[in-house]
Amino acid sequence: MEKGFARVWRKTGTRLTLLYLLLLLVGRMNGEAGVAPPGKPRLINCRSPEKETFTCWWEPGSSGGLPTSYTLFYRKENSDVVYECPDYITAGDNSCFFDKNHTSIWVNYNITVVAQNALGNASSDPMDVDVMNIVQPHHPENVTVTLMQGENLYLQVKWQPPRMADTRSGWITLTYELLVKREEDDEWEEYFAGLQKQYQLFSPHPGETYMVKVRCKPDHGYWSEWSATAYVDVPDYLPRERSVWMLLAVFSAFVFLIFMWVLALKKNRVKHCLLPPVPGPKIKGFDSCLLKMEKSEEIFNGLIGLGFRPPSDSGDLLVDYLEVSESIQSESRHSLSPNGKDQVKDSVADHSGGHLCDVPAILAEKCNKEMEAQGDVQTEESLETVGHLAGNDNHTPNPSAASSNQPCVQESPYHVPEESKQGLDPVTWDNDELSSYRGNAPVHGKSHFNSEYVTERWQGCLQVTKPTEYVEVQKVNQENTLILKPKAEEEMEDFLQLGLRGQDYSKVSELVNDHILLLERGSTTPNTYCGSLGSPVQQQPKQTLCQGPNGYVETFTVQSSSY
Amino acid sequence: MSKNVRPGSLFVLLLMCLDLHTLVESAPICAHGHTGCHSPTLSDLFDRVIQHSARMHGLSSDLHSDFEQYFLPSRNQIGRINRKCHTAYILTPNGKENAQRLAREELTEVILKLLAAWRDPLSQFHRSMARHEDFTSISGNKALEMSDMVHQLKNGVEKVAEKMQLLGMISNSLMSLSSTEALAPHSASSEARSMSDYELLYCFRRDSNKVQNYLKILKCRIVAEHGC
Numbered sequence: 001m002e003k004g005f006a007r008v009w010r011k012t013g014t015r016l017t018l019l020y021l022l023l024l025l026v027g028r029m030n031g032e033a034g035v036a037p038p039g040k041p042r043l044i045n046c047r048s049p050e051k052e053t054f055t056c057w058w059e060p061g062s063s064g065g066l067p068t069s070y071t072l073f074y075r076k077e078n079s080d081v082v083y084e085c086p087d088y089i090t091a092g093d094n095s096c097f098f099d100k101n102h103t104s105i106w107v108n109y110n111i112t113v114v115a116q117n118a119l120g121n122a123s124s125d126p127m128d129v130d131v132m133n134i135v136q137p138h139h140p141e142n143v144t145v146t147l148m149q150g151e152n153l154y155l156q157v158k159w160q161p162p163r164m165a166d167t168r169s170g171w172i173t174l175t176y177e178l179l180v181k182r183e184e185d186d187e188w189e190e191y192f193a194g195l196q197k198q199y200q201l202f203s204p205h206p207g208e209t210y211m212v213k214v215r216c217k218p219d220h221g222y223w224s225e226w227s228a229t230a231y232v233d234v235p236d237y238l239p240r241e242r243s244v245w246m247l248l249a250v251f252s253a254f255v256f257l258i259f260m261w262v263l264a265l266k267k268n269r270v271k272h273c274l275l276p277p278v279p280g281p282k283i284k285g286f287d288s289c290l291l292k293m294e295k296s297e298e299i300f301n302g303l304i305g306l307g308f309r310p311p312s313d314s315g316d317l318l319v320d321y322l323e324v325s326e327s328i329q330s331e332s333r334h335s336l337s338p339n340g341k342d343q344v345k346d347s348v349a350d351h352s353g354g355h356l357c358d359v360p361a362i363l364a365e366k367c368n369k370e371m372e373a374q375g376d377v378q379t380e381e382s383l384e385t386v387g388h389l390a391g392n393d394n395h396t397p398n399p400s401a402a403s404s405n406q407p408c409v410q411e412s413p414y415h416v417p418e419e420s421k422q423g424l425d426p427v428t429w430d431n432d433e434l435s436s437y438r439g440n441a442p443v444h445g446k447s448h449f450n451s452e453y454v455t456e457r458w459q460g461c462l463q464v465t466k467p468t469e470y471v472e473v474q475k476v477n478q479e480n481t482l483i484l485k486p487k488a489e490e491e492m493e494d495f496l497q498l499g500l501r502g503q504d505y506s507k508v509s510e511l512v513n514d515h516i517l518l519l520e521r522g523s524t525t526p527n528t529y530c531g532s533l534g535s536p537v538q539q540q541p542k543q544t545l546c547q548g549p550n551g552y553v554e555t556f557t558v559q560s561s562s563y
Numbered sequence: 564m565s566k567n568v569r570p571g572s573l574f575v576l577l578l579m580c581l582d583l584h585t586l587v588e589s590a591p592i593c594a595h596g597h598t599g600c601h602s603p604t605l606s607d608l609f610d611r612v613i614q615h616s617a618r619m620h621g622l623s624s625d626l627h628s629d630f631e632q633y634f635l636p637s638r639n640q641i642g643r644i645n646r647k648c649h650t651a652y653i654l655t656p657n658g659k660e661n662a663q664r665l666a667r668e669e670l671t672e673v674i675l676k677l678l679a680a681w682r683d684p685l686s687q688f689h690r691s692m693a694r695h696e697d698f699t700s701i702s703g704n705k706a707l708e709m710s711d712m713v714h715q716l717k718n719g720v721e722k723v724a725e726k727m728q729l730l731g732m733i734s735n736s737l738m739s740l741s742s743t744e745a746l747a748p749h750s751a752s753s754e755a756r757s758m759s760d761y762e763l764l765y766c767f768r769r770d771s772n773k774v775q776n777y778l779k780i781l782k783c784r785i786v787a788e789h790g791c
Contacts, residue, residue: 052659078647104657106769132772170783170791171659171776195789219617220624220772 036064037120041113043127047136050164051105051172051218054098054131055091058113058124066117072096077108105131135221137174138162140214145232148200153237155201159214159227174216179226183209207236283508605726609782612719616778619712620771622705627764629702634761648766649755650680655773662780668733671724674777677770678717684755685710688763695760709767716774732785 039061048054060070072085085096109131113124140159148156157178165172178199179188193199193214204210212230217223263270509520653676656662662670685706692706727733755763783791 100658100660106655106657106773130769132769166659168783168791169659169663170779170781171662173779220620 035066035117035119036062038062038064038066038068038115038117038122040122041070041115041124043111043113043124046111046127046129046134047222048103048131048134049136049138049162050166051131051135052100052164052166053103054129054134055095056085056098056111056127056129057091057095060094061115061122063115064117064119066119068115068117070094071114071116073112073114075110076104077110103131107131133220135172135218137165137172137216137218137221137224139225139227140176140216141227143212143214143227143230145210145212145230147232147234152202153204153206153234155204155210155212155232155234156198157201157212157214157230158198160197161216162224165216165218173219175219176214176216177223179213181211183211204234206234209233605723605730605732606782606786606788608719608723608726609778609786612716612723613775613778613782615712615716615719616771616775619709619716620768620775622709622712623764623768623771626702626705626709627768630761630764646754646758646762648762648770649684649751649758650677650766650770652751653677653680656777662777663784667727667781667784670777670781671720671727671733674720674774674781675717675724677774678713678720680751680755681713681767681770682710682717683752684758684763685713685767687756688760688767691760720778727785 041061042059044057044059046054046056056072058070058072060068072088073082074085075082083102085098086102087097087099088095090097107130109129110126111129112126115122115124139162141162143157143159145155145157148154157180159176161167161174165174167174173195175195176193176197178191178193180191180201181188182205191199191201201210210232212232213226213228215224215226509518512518653673655673655677656665665673689703689706689710692703695703724733728735758766782788
């Protein structure tokens with residue numbers, strides 16, 4: 001009976017084994033892992049939260065299809081005694097917890113994990129651990145953010161060290177780090193708090209929510225996890241700030257307005273400063289003032305130098321230059337300095353191109369001084385004397401005249417105010433010239449002047465920006481002296497009669513047949529007036545041309561010519 | 564003449580008082596409470612000494628990791644030493660409770676013993692470092708600095724001990740400082756000589772950590788402050 005039983009048992013066992021092996025084969029064919037000795041486990045790491053206990057974790061290898069058990073063994077430094085893990089449970093699966101009694105600091109642990117199943121075992125690589133190196137604390141606790149009102153609003157962040165870490169006895173020293181973020185920001189800002197357990201954040205943005213989190217690290221160890229995030233809402237304390245900004249804005253607007261007002265007042269000066277008037281082109285030898293003098297012959301006399309055919313009845317009339325120089329304080333000689341023909345040509349030639357008025361330096365200086373003294377300089381353009389008078393060689397040129405081939409001193413405004421017009425000596429003109437100029441009409445018939453000018457050499461165009469600056473021939477005295485005076489304000493009428501209007505300027509487009517000028521409409525500087533001279537012009541206004549300083553021709557009405 | 568002498572003597576006195584502030588190296592002149600001298604508090608002394616020990620430990624860690632990089636690429640050998648550190652004869656507390664259980668005097672004594680035990684081996688180490696051609700000069704400088712630091716730190720801790728004795732915080736039963744060296748067994752120094760450079764570094768790294776930790780415990784026990 002027993003034999004039979006044993007036989008049956010043996011058979012069963014064999015069958016079972018066969019079945020088992022079959023299952024194994026089937027399992028393998030189906031792709032499932034079959035039974036095998038366990039794979040090698042791997043120790044992941046060990047960590048100590050407070051340098052009093054520590055935990056080690058491992059990663060199981062393949063289980064071999066069989067229930068596998070894991071055992072942790074350790075040896076202490078320089079000892080061959082092998083101990084087993086005291087606690088597999090506290091720290092979770094696949095872990096070993098060493099409590100205080102089993103933990104020694106500054107002692108090297110040699111740890112191994114062994115996996116075992118029915119078919120065999122597998123041992124991990126050993127790991128050496130010294131607790132002093134593996135400290136990773138828990139995160140800080142009780143992180144709070146509060147609004148504080150000091151001088152200004154600021155945020156105070158406070159926290160506690162992790163419960164288990166004993167910082168009070170000096171066993172562990174922890175340093176802290178914060179991350180702060182506004183709710184709508186994408187990135188966190190890092191702040192290092194050192195050993196302290198609180199931190200201030202100044203000038204928070206009003207009306208926003210702030211998020212703060214903290215972590216800690218022992219002096220030789222790993223950073224902890226981040227604590228839970230703390231939130232705080234910052235109220236809108238902006239209105240006080242806003243008012244400051246508004247005040248600032250109002251103040252700067254005020255300053256700006258004042259600045260603009262000052263700028264507007266000094267518009268002319270600014271304009272002169274930024275955009276100095278550009279001298280315009282001038283036709284060579286073309287004397288715009290001659291146009292006013294209704295002497296068409298003289299106009300073309302000026303062009304003799306350029307090769308124009310002179311008019312027939314002005315054969316031996318030569319363009320000469322009368323220099324007008326002014327001596328406000330003192331009287332000085334004045335005489336025409338007639339130039340010879342050659343000189344005329346040269347002078348004419350010199351007048352090509354730009355705005356050459358040849359106001360002598362002395363004249364300019366005197367004018368400047370006077371203007372500065374008087375302080376009523378209003379003009380921005382210089383006063384030029386234009387006048388090409390025919391002259392002969394009788395008159396001695398002034399010594400100072402010889403050098404005056406200067407360009408028109410446009411930058412030195414020349415203004416002869418009314419008050420200073422006394423005491424000027426009359427200009428001496430050649431009688432012949434005058435007669436040709438005026439057709440024998442006495443000059444003094446038109447006594448508009450109440451002051452006189454000193455002239456030495458008179459060239460160029462007398463330009464005024466105000467009526468008071470016109471120079472007019474007052475009279476011719478017996479010595480053939482032409483007395484000029486600036487035009488007084490009440491004589492503006494006459495000028496207007498002449499049709500001198502500020503705005504009706506035309507531009508010379510071409511000269512036709514030697515005595516016809518073709519004009520085109522153009523713009524010009526409003527303050528440029530063509531100086532006129534001589535009463536004949538006033539008495540007999542006619543439609544004639546007056547060339548302005550920049551080549552533009554001004555139209556005005558002139559009565560029929562007397563010559 | 565007398566007028567010149569008086570400011571001169573005041574000046575000398577000032578200098579003598581200022582000299583106190585270079586604490587660790589020089590003996591304090593005003594230690595016995597001379598009037599007009601300002602001596603640093605025990606808390607200050609502890610802070611300086613702890614800073615010093617922290618720096619020392621930092622240096623030793625750097626050197627240790629440098630050494631591992633250059634000479635021991637194989638991971639199997641890391642952390643494994645074949646013999647004990649030569650300071651194993653010194654009984655040091657291996658945990659917080661053990662350290663707290665020790666009396667202040669004993670703790671101070673342990674610190675001083677440790678520091679004394681390392682003076683010779685570190686100078687030996689520095690000399691052997693100089694011979695290594697492939698070790699960088701920076702590491703050589705660190706080694707020299709380290710051996711100097713041990714000496715300075717020992718002097719500093721002695722000052723602290725003196726101050727503590729002065730203030731009555733520890734009893735005068737502390738063994739005389741010179742005897743700490745004398746008590747070292749002769750075998751320890753010969754053992755140190757036979758250790759390899761790597762082993763020396765490994766042991767010193769650990770011992771410097773011990774010293775730093777013990778000093779912190781001592782400070783917080785004696786001078787409870789914001790740092791504790």
